[in-house]
Amino acid sequence: MAGFQELPEHHLASLSDDQLIDYMRRAREAGRHDAMKPAISVLVYGYWDTLVNRARLKLPQADAEDVAGEAVASAIASAFDGKSMGEFRSWLHTILSRRIADYLESRKRKPRTTQLPSEHEREEEVWGSEPAVEFEGDALFARDCLRRAYEEIDDARHRRVVDLYLLGPHSAAETADLVGDGMTEANVHQISSRFQKRFKELLEGGNTSE
Amino acid sequence: MSDVERLLAEYKRAHQEGGGADPSPFLARTSGVEREQLAALIDAYLEQAPRRAFDAAAFRDSPAAAVADSAHRTLAGSAGLWPVLLPRLRNQARIRRADLVAELAARLGAQSQQEKVATYYHEMEQGRLPASGVSDTVLEALGKIVGYGKDALRSAGQMPAPGGAAREAGAVYARTTPRLGGPAPEAEAPAAAAEPEEWDEVDRLFRAG
Numbered sequence: 001m002a003g004f005q006e007l008p009e010h011h012l013a014s015l016s017d018d019q020l021i022d023y024m025r026r027a028r029e030a031g032r033h034d035a036m037k038p039a040i041s042v043l044v045y046g047y048w049d050t051l052v053n054r055a056r057l058k059l060p061q062a063d064a065e066d067v068a069g070e071a072v073a074s075a076i077a078s079a080f081d082g083k084s085m086g087e088f089r090s091w092l093h094t095i096l097s098r099r100i101a102d103y104l105e106s107r108k109r110k111p112r113t114t115q116l117p118s119e120h121e122r123e124e125e126v127w128g129s130e131p132a133v134e135f136e137g138d139a140l141f142a143r144d145c146l147r148r149a150y151e152e153i154d155d156a157r158h159r160r161v162v163d164l165y166l167l168g169p170h171s172a173a174e175t176a177d178l179v180g181d182g183m184t185e186a187n188v189h190q191i192s193s194r195f196q197k198r199f200k201e202l203l204e205g206g207n208t209s210e
Numbered sequence: 211m212s213d214v215e216r217l218l219a220e221y222k223r224a225h226q227e228g229g230g231a232d233p234s235p236f237l238a239r240t241s242g243v244e245r246e247q248l249a250a251l252i253d254a255y256l257e258q259a260p261r262r263a264f265d266a267a268a269f270r271d272s273p274a275a276a277v278a279d280s281a282h283r284t285l286a287g288s289a290g291l292w293p294v295l296l297p298r299l300r301n302q303a304r305i306r307r308a309d310l311v312a313e314l315a316a317r318l319g320a321q322s323q324q325e326k327v328a329t330y331y332h333e334m335e336q337g338r339l340p341a342s343g344v345s346d347t348v349l350e351a352l353g354k355i356v357g358y359g360k361d362a363l364r365s366a367g368q369m370p371a372p373g374g375a376a377r378e379a380g381a382v383y384a385r386t387t388p389r390l391g392g393p394a395p396e397a398e399a400p401a402a403a404a405e406p407e408e409w410d411e412v413d414r415l416f417r418a419g
Contacts (some may be wrong), residue, residue: 046261166365
């Protein structure tokens with residue numbers, strides 16, 4: 001098919017998610033299945049750690065990679081079905097959350113047929129360590145409290161501080177610079193502490209699992 | 211700085227430096243509400259984390275390489291998401307492949323042809339067996355073993371919609387089916403349309419739809 005031009009790996013690595021998916025789509029339409037592989041690799045590698053580590057928060061270690069793998073493949077496949085998915089990263093994480101929920105739901109439906117790894121440490125067949133957070137209900141409740149605490153912030157600049165500093169990769173000084181408008185490093189720490197305090201209050205106030 | 215804030219900062223640093231950054235050891239240093247708080251903050255942080263820059267050498271040594279292979283088989287093969295889904299369901303059900311195949315053969319009444327069932331199942335996991343040819347009987351039996359619905363398995367096998375036929379020379383996933391007694395059919399040929407006389411019941415279950 002005319003119009004498809006294979007790109008070298010270093011070029012693919014510089015493309016955005018949407019551009020990579022568009023490239024894969026064109027390669028597939030052109031029957032150039034081999035050309036899709038490097039683009040898939042860039043996308044999968046780029047999100048692998050974050051997906052697996054999110055899954056590890058709720059699932060046994062051994063299953064976290066399987067569920068993350070299925071999520072990333074499903075998300076990429078969805079892009080080829082013409083479904084509107086918005087930003088790929090958000091879509092990917094939404095799919096992961098669904099797969100984790102499916103996994104936990106299937107576990108509830110089926111009686112447990114195998115022991116937890118800690119119950120048979122000496123046996124050869126070990127399925128990995130247990131989940132980091134014991135109950136999915138607690139994890140969902142905690143995320144809901146986090147969302148509520150965030151939505152209670154009226155000032156858009158304060159929300160940006162939470163995004164950039166607490167939930168983002170920036171230091172307090174960088175965050176102050178990025179937000180500007182008189183924001184100081186000390187302000188960043190104060191906003192972050194206040195937010196976490198409120199988050200903890202919500203968690204303690206409504207958590208009935210303890 | 212609270213313990214949660216300090217641990218979150220440590221986790222973010224570890225994540226940014228690469229190396230996987232498993233959250234478990236960080237969570238193990240807290241308990242109760244603070245543990246839940248830290249887990250939710252790490253979860254939210256990871257959800258916002260940008261795509262990691264590609265590193266070809268690190269990729270080759272990473273489990274992501276196998277996942278990329280499976281995703282490629284999904285897009286280039288003829289069995290949709292089965293290359294990713296089937297191994298995951300098997301692992302989740304804690305069933306070894308040999309045991310799954312034995313049970314599948316038994317459920318299909320094909321105990322004496324376990325080897326053939328094993329080959330077909332392998333092709334399903336590899337994305338090389340056209341999903342459209344696999345019968346409901348097989349999917350129902352498989353679904354009962356791994357705890358997954360027949361219809362959901364069928365849907366997964368059909369996703370995404372087929373793309374262009376492979377054009378590269380020597381394409382690995384050129385819609386082939388296993389050579390099991392009968393001649394290999396033409397690529398993309400509907401299995402039921404030209405059923406070779408050599409096909410037995412197991413062939414029909416896996417290839418005739």
